[in-house]
Amino acid sequence: MSKKILVLCGSPRKHGNTDLLSDAFLKGASEAGFEAEKIYIRDKQINGCMGCSVCQKNGGSCVQKDDMAEIYKKMTAADIIVLASPVYFYTWSSQMKTLLDRSFAMEQTLKNKVFYLISAGAAPTKDYMKTMQICFEQYVDCFRRGGNQIGGSVFGLSADRSGAVSGSDEERQAYELGKNMR
Numbered sequence: 001m002s003k004k005i006l007v008l009c010g011s012p013r014k015h016g017n018t019d020l021l022s023d024a025f026l027k028g029a030s031e032a033g034f035e036a037e038k039i040y041i042r043d044k045q046i047n048g049c050m051g052c053s054v055c056q057k058n059g060g061s062c063v064q065k066d067d068m069a070e071i072y073k074k075m076t077a078a079d080i081i082v083l084a085s086p087v088y089f090y091t092w093s094s095q096m097k098t099l100l101d102r103s104f105a106m107e108q109t110l111k112n113k114v115f116y117l118i119s120a121g122a123a124p125t126k127d128y129m130k131t132m133q134i135c136f137e138q139y140v141d142c143f144r145r146g147g148n149q150i151g152g153s154v155f156g157l158s159a160d161r162s163g164a165v166s167g168s169d170e171e172r173q174a175y176e177l178g179k180n181m182r
């Protein structure tokens with residue numbers, strides 16, 4: 001059975017750089033035989049975590065009733081989870097951060113996933129992406145007890161205007177990353 005990929009796309013900008021890099025990754029992945037689904041977080045109604053910690057005592061069920069219910073199911077069913085977010089003030093977009101906070105409910109139940117980061121920013125070098133990379137690594141580290149791990153990351157650079165990554169080296173890197181997943 002082919003492995004399942006879930007791409008959580010956290011840019012509010014449709015067909016922007018995060019989207020283009022995600023699509024390149026997915027093209028490589030589908031050529032390699034993976035099964036994929038992409039979700040646009042901006043189309044979902046996801047409330048902020050209330051910090052009540054009820055989920056930590058009841059086996060991981062969030063008290064809020066919104067579109068996170070389907071995302072919890074899809075994250076559980078996936079083998080590979082791609083966090084795709086533009087760099088906003090050095091870190092996640094608010095759409096992605098809201099979803100990640102709500103994944104607190106899965107801290108004890110999410111098992112054996114491989115996480116990838118796809119990101120784009122206006123800055124010209126990877127030095128400016130350090131905070132984002134660390135946020136990604138430390139997020140996955142919070143789930144380490146379940147055997148969850150990092151697969152890789154790719155950053156679109158000098159990507160201010162929508163579509164700037166089109167034809168770039170980073171777009172090719174995203175394709176290769178998807179194609180060479182195991």
Ligand SMILES: Cc1cc2nc3c(=O)[nH]c(=O)nc-3n(C[C@H](O)[C@H](O)[C@H](O)COP(=O)(O)O)c2cc1C
Pocket residue numbers: 011012013015016017018019086087088089090091120121122123128159160161162163
């Ligand atoms: C609110 C906001 C904050 C941003 N902060 C950064 C930043 O800290 N570093 C950076 O390199 N680019 C930053 N940018 C630029 C975006 O990351 C860049 O335009 C990116 O390509 C957007 O991705 P998208 O096309 O998928 O929407 C910011 C843009 C916005 C709107």
